[in-house]
Amino acid sequence: MSVLQVGGYSQDRESAERNVGRTRSAAFVLSKARYYVPLMMLPILWEFAVRSGLVNGNLFPPPSTIAAAIMDLARAGTLWRDVSASILRVVVGFSVATIAGVGFGLLLGRLPVLSRYVIPLIEVVRPISVIAWIPIAILWFGLGDRPAWFLISLGAFFPIFTSTYDGARSLADVYVRVARCFGAPRSLFIRQVLLPATLPHILTGMRIGLGTGWTCVIAAELVSATSGLGYMIQLARTTIETEKVLAGMMVIGLIGFVMNSLMLLVERKLSVRPAAD
Amino acid sequence: MKALSPSPVDNAWLVHCCMSRLMFSVRGVSKHFENRDRKPFSALQEIDLDIQAGEFLSIIGPSGCGKTTLLNLVAGFIKPTTGVVLKEGVEISGPGPDRTMMFQDYALFPWLTVADNIAFGLGAQKLRRKERDARVNHFISLVGLDGFDKAYPAQLSGGMRQRVSIARALAPDPDVVLMDEPFAALDSLTRDRLQEELLAIWSRTRKTFLLITHNVEEAVFLSDRVIVMESRPGRIRSVIDVAIPRPRFPEIRVRDPLFLNLKHEVLDLLGGVTRAAERH
Structure with missing residues (x-):
């Protein structure tokens, strides 16, 4: 097999794929769009249920009211403040969790002598819900960013650690x-063998950890913060602004969805290895 | 060992410098393992073997004869239960880049390019980037993979992967190259071609090559000596000197009467060994 042949072959294939991609793109988008039909149906049915008087609009504000509430919050500027406060906390907590989770995961995954002592400890702490940590976090760190950082780090640590640990442990013996x-x-060894071999596991752990971190930040803000989306919906509850509570929840869901999609994208980009021709 | 050059002076010189230096000395080596039921079994029993520097030595035998165990002892991955393995008079204490290995199924890193896989073998040496790249390029050319330096193993055929494996093993300039059934997974045409190239590389580099194989023709074609082993317990049954002159051309596989005789001799030995093993 000559170099030219191989190069020519793959080039032909690539350009062929590009052409196919262009002609199919419209049909492709449509075929994907149908998966979002149930998601679109929900607000329509909801709106209909409230307007027809089937459902109490005070307890279940219709999507149009929620959308208006989101717009109001956005225009007043408080939405961006709360969103950025929450995201910033997750960035800090998630970074700490990633460093600790990947570090300990690789270390314990490669040192069975040590992991035999440490794993039972981790497995006992892991089932304690982050919610259960909130009181002690407030006692230790007071209110504000610091308890949130702690709780997010804790929540995100376990999926990242567990996945990294499993990946490092299952490194093929022949590579060692x-x-x-x-x-x-x-x-x-760490740079060119252990890390690349474990990377798919690390990324999966990070994606799950980011999701956990995002749920943790809201939980933390409900109780121990004076800003952020969690604080915002808690405050709206006390003033009985149900549409604001639901507006906050919608935003939380959307941001979580975007985070997960971004992580999936990163995962796909970094984990895909060149396949055989 | 036959010299490459027909000149008697060169011959004498080569005999002096190659044959007189002892590379490995295996003395009274036994290796016991425990099987699943915790019963000890003897993978190798009382092995005595000398390997000369620059020698191409093959070890052949039925599965379970301990040939891979012997290779792992020389590589330093495991230690003998009794006896010693010496390299140039010093007991082997662990693996090292002076004894590189071509692994079964290549064991290339799928996430590294061809060039990075080959450079991995140079990791133990502190080289400047330029120097390292030059070394890598040299070995890419040596195994005929020019233009594939940025390809990943999954994009290569089995034969090309084996070439990368050869280049990786040679790059750190080891004293010894250990080969664990390197051609077992290849089709017979690719296998023959790679054997010939391996032979050419060996005669250029004059390193000690130690080959584990199932393939009688491969062993006879390549080697100075063929060690025939038997199983349960793993022991050396016979040592065959392959006195076929070098350079050896592919035609000898079908034409050379000495080659064919030796091949049959080894086959007969193995046949006896296999029959004996089946009686157990």
């Missing part, structure tokens, strides 16, 4: 033997 055979220094 190759590294030993060639006398690879530890840093090279």
